Amino acid sequence: MPIISAPQDFHEDELFVDLRELYGWPLYLKCEGFNFAGSVKMKAAGSMIDAAERAGVLDRDSILVESSSGNLGLALSMICAARGYRFVCVVDSRTNLTTRQAIESLGGEVHLITEASGPGGFLGARLEHVRRLVAADPRHVWLNQHANADNWKAHYRTTAPAIHRQFPGLRVLFVGAGTTGTLMGCARYFKNVVGSRVTVVGVDSVGSVTFGGRPGPRMIPGLGAGVRPPIFDPRFVDDVVSVHEADTVRTCHRLARSGFLFGGSTGTVVTGALRWLDRHHPGEDVPAVAISPDLGDRYLDTIYRTAWVQDIYGLDECAAARSAGADAVTPGVN
Numbered sequence: 385m386p387i388i389s390a391p392q393d394f395h396e397d398e399l400f401v402d403l404r405e406l407y408g409w410p411l412y413l414k415c416e417g418f419n420f421a422g423s424v425k426m427k428a429a430g431s432m433i434d435a436a437e438r439a440g441v442l443d444r445d446s447i448l449v450e451s452s453s454g455n456l457g458l459a460l461s462m463i464c465a466a467r468g469y470r471f472v473c474v475v476d477s478r479t480n481l482t483t484r485q486a487i488e489s490l491g492g493e494v495h496l497i498t499e500a501s502g503p504g505g506f507l508g509a510r511l512e513h514v515r516r517l518v519a520a521d522p523r524h525v526w527l528n529q530h531a532n533a534d535n536w537k538a539h540y541r542t543t544a545p546a547i548h549r550q551f552p553g554l555r556v557l558f559v560g561a562g563t564t565g566t567l568m569g570c571a572r573y574f575k576n577v578v579g580s581r582v583t584v585v586g587v588d589s590v591g592s593v594t595f596g597g598r599p600g601p602r603m604i605p606g607l608g609a610g611v612r613p614p615i616f617d618p619r620f621v622d623d624v625v626s627v628h629e630a631d632t633v634r635t636c637h638r639l640a641r642s643g644f645l646f647g648g649s650t651g652t653v654v655t656g657a658l659r660w661l662d663r664h665h666p667g668e669d670v671p672a673v674a675i676s677p678d679l680g681d682r683y684l685d686t687i688y689r690t691a692w693v694q695d696i697y698g699l700d701e702c703a704a705a706r707s708a709g710a711d712a713v714t715p716g717v718n
């Protein structure tokens with residue numbers, strides 16, 4: 385029985401959903417949404433704050449500032465509340481309203497960026513705002529999840545070994561790329577500790593520049609970046625799949641109709657994984673794991689709302705999403 389006294393002390397690291405019955409592939413979904421912040425970002429938040437405290441960077445007057453699509457901000461606001469730090473979270477208009485409200489309920493201050501800036505898009509604009517805050521007040525401390533090695537180290541220490549323990553014969557690992565903290569931590573672990581028999585595949589959103597793609601509009605927070613994250617090191621990643629957001633929405637709806645309400649990036653990662661397996665191992669039984677960053681309750685106003693799907697992706701995508709529970713998702717087409 386886990387008994388804790390701080391929110392970041394609990395994380396369910398041993399839960400996998402078997403997708404074989406739904407999709408016909410031996411694909412296991414590692415669920416990272418079962419902690420108080422409801423997402424994979426609790427690990428990065430705890431790791432970066434602990435390291436900053438050890439380095440003596442934080443004191444009682446410090447005000448943490450961070451750019452976030454929402455989930456890291458929520459995790460940081462919990463830990464800051466528990467440890468008595470002030471926290472300013474710089475989000476943009478794609479961040480879910482409930483996440484912004486939760487950050488404020490936990491005592492954080494939310495700065496909302498409503499205009500994208502140049503080729504860096506919303507992320508570029510958020511980073512500019514953080515830089516201005518840091519320059520204006522020496523109490524501001526920016527942990528900078530995009531450049532902070534303690535982001536990926538959290539996954540090197542926890543997520544990857546948890547997968548390795550459960551799947552010692554793993555052949556393929558699919559990881560979504562936002563800051564690439566999860567991807568780099570897991571990829572480094574499997575390459576350094578396990579060796580080359582595990583193929584590590586990054587999954588990105590179309591419109592993200594991380595793997596060299598052209599910048600484009602993206603509405604689902606979490607995966608993808610308008611500015612390549614400094615912690616990203618392509619040498620550890622074997623392949624990449626880029627997924628259109630409309631396909632993400634279809635997969636989320638299909639998973640939901642089977643009883644699993646997952647977040648947007650889970651839809652992206654599952655779509656990319658099925659497509660990659662179909663292309664590289666058609667009909668083969670290859671042990672594969674995909675990482676699910678969060679659950680779906682924060683996306684009820686977006687991915688799971690008909691009007692939003694219609695507005696953003698058009699009528700056809702909406703109809704496809706609604707019928708996704710009944711239609712088989714064909715790997716390679718999705």
Ligand SMILES: Cc1ncc(COP(=O)(O)O)c(C=O)c1O
Nearest residue numbers: 455562563564565566606649677
């Ligand atoms: C929902 C969700 N999915 C995926 C990611 C990407 O994780 P990482 O930043 O470790 O690449 C994030 C990061 O914010 C996220 O919030």
